[in-house]
Amino acid sequence: MISALFFFNPRDLYYLRYTDWQGAHGPLSPSDTLPVKQSVWNKPGILSSRTTVESSISDSCQKARFLAAAAPHSRDWLLALPVTSCGLWLTDEAVRVAVALRLGCSVSVAHTCRCGSLVDTLGIHGSVCKQDQVK
Secondary structure (H helix, E strand, O other): OHHHHHOOOHHHHHHHHHHHHHHHHOOOOOOOOOOOOHHHHHHHHHHHHHHHHHHHOOOHHHHHHHHHHHOOOOOHHHHOOOEHHHOEOOOHHHHHHHHHHHHOOOOOOOEEOOOOOEEOOOOHHHHOOOOOOOO
């Protein structure tokens, strides 16, 4: 038993993990070579999880938020360098609102807008109101 712990063949461990992966995601096609990038190995699990989450969404607003977050380049705004002279700088409040809108969290308390419309806690009215001065 002790010799089995210290003298294992790494190739056996690899084939054990590969067999587990095939059981969960199906075999690779015979023409495929074994992928060397981790992202290739992760993709079937991510797609499976995405399908599960997407099928469990019943609210149209949540579905739109999920699809927008899953779109290509949806996170690129987080990678922008904060260059004040070019206007590429967000205040802490702007980041708080942007993240809250992305996650579907409450942005503010419910109130009546200057235009007379009721503003809910999600803050979506601010993006379409003609009388809102801050965009």
